[in-house]
Amino acid sequence: MRIIVPMAGMGKRMRPHTLTVPKPLIPIAGKPIVQRLVEDIAKVCGEQVEEVAFIVGRFGTEVEKSLVQIAESVGAKGSIYYQDEPLGTAHAILCAKESLTGPVVVAFADTLFKADFTLDSSVPGTIWVQRVDDPKPFGVVKLDEQGHITDFVEKPQEFVSDLAIIGIYYFQDGDYLREELQYLLDNDIKDKGEYQLTNALENMKNKGTVFVPGRVTEWLDCGNKDATVYTNQRYLEYLQERGENLVAASAQLTNSVLIPPVYIGENVIINNSVVGPHVSIGSHTAVRDSVLSNTIVQQSATVLHANVTNSMIGNHATVTGKPDDLSLGDYNVVRV
Structure with a gap:
């Protein structure tokens, strides 16, 4: 199992805190957001994590050393890749194409979650979602009667679903994902001016890949100051429930x-x-x-x-x- 963590964004909504450190390294209950994320995913994977690949901007060697140490803390190899232009989610993931092989979890590093489950690696793909009041800022999914995902819609301005994609995905075949992402770039297929992961998911679904929704107990956003302070609040409560010494x-x-x-x-x-x-x-x-x-x-x-x-x-x-x-x-x- 590999974990792919795109985190090259500048974090403008978190300024001034992101003027000196990348947003995923801002601490929640004493640990960087990205470390909390990697540890939580490792817990639900149900198998050894072989590699954690981080897609970053030019954050400097100290940040990169910290990220490698985070990977090593869960017993995995840490790899660093660079995204020098913000060309969309599909482009960001493809920057780590050498690590897109075998089963992979893709997790964008501005969200945390609370969940009590073990990843079902027998399904071709899982997209984690959460019901939201206002789906317009998010990518959303539509389901059929069997609970399979039928459509991926990026930031719908008219209501199609309230099941928002939280930014965590499982793919049984990382090589297949890499091929579909490369297809978007090779054919310059964009949505809202960027190469979107949802377009690759739609193509994979149309070719027969069955995606199912994964549900989390709670989705915690770290997109701005107020959201991050609230996430710190909820995560402290979560750690207290687990009996951790804080x-x-x-x-x-x-x-x-x-x-x-x-x-x-x-x-x-x-x-x-x-x-x-x-x-x-x-x-x-x-x-x-x-x-x-x-x-x-x-x-x-x-x-x-x-x-x-x-x-x-x-x-x-x-x-x-x-x-x-x-x-x-x-x-x-x-x-x-």
Whole structure:
């Protein structure tokens, strides 16, 4: 089994946080989004993951080393491929064509999920979906009476289905997928100006490939600041349900209260503060004389005399004062 992770996007909706790191490396409950995604997929695969292939922009060697380590953490080889132009989902996946062989899971790195199942590798293809109130921003599927997928529609402006594709796919035959993606590029077949995976899926379905919908218990989006803060909230609750220890032994708490669920990283210092619920604090961060709730604080940050909620605070950032709702990038300083 191989996992293919396209993640070359610039993450403009997550700025300023993506000015210094790619969006998939932003932490959720102490681990990068993409690490959470890879670990969760590895758990449901039901077999050993041989390789994790990441399709990236030119993010630099340190990011690439981090990604290889994520693959190695699930016992797999890590491979790096580049997408230098944003030409669509089909083009992104095809950038890793050397790894498109055998059974593969394709997972776009801006979504997490909660699920209690094991992947059924006996079916030709599985497309994970979730029912949504407004399907217009998503690719959607239509089903027949047998529950098989009959149509793939990219961002329908008129209602055809409310089953949104969440960005996770299983293909029993990665070589066949590679051929169909290459066909789109060779014949310049685009939808809305880009090479779309849904067009390849439609062609495969028309040639007899049976795709079935996979259902997840919960779909967690990381597309913008508010969505990412909410995903952190739900993921902390999920980890608490699993009984995981979320507070590092090296954390130093003085005259402070933690309201779970919270994640507290290594060597965090918390003095005279109330932290939680739904707060993640990265390693080497200091919080003093403050109240934090529903917030992500990354590594080596400082929060002083502040009341912070529904916020993201970047690496090495400093907050001093009384702001309530923040989206503060790396190395920024706010004093009120």
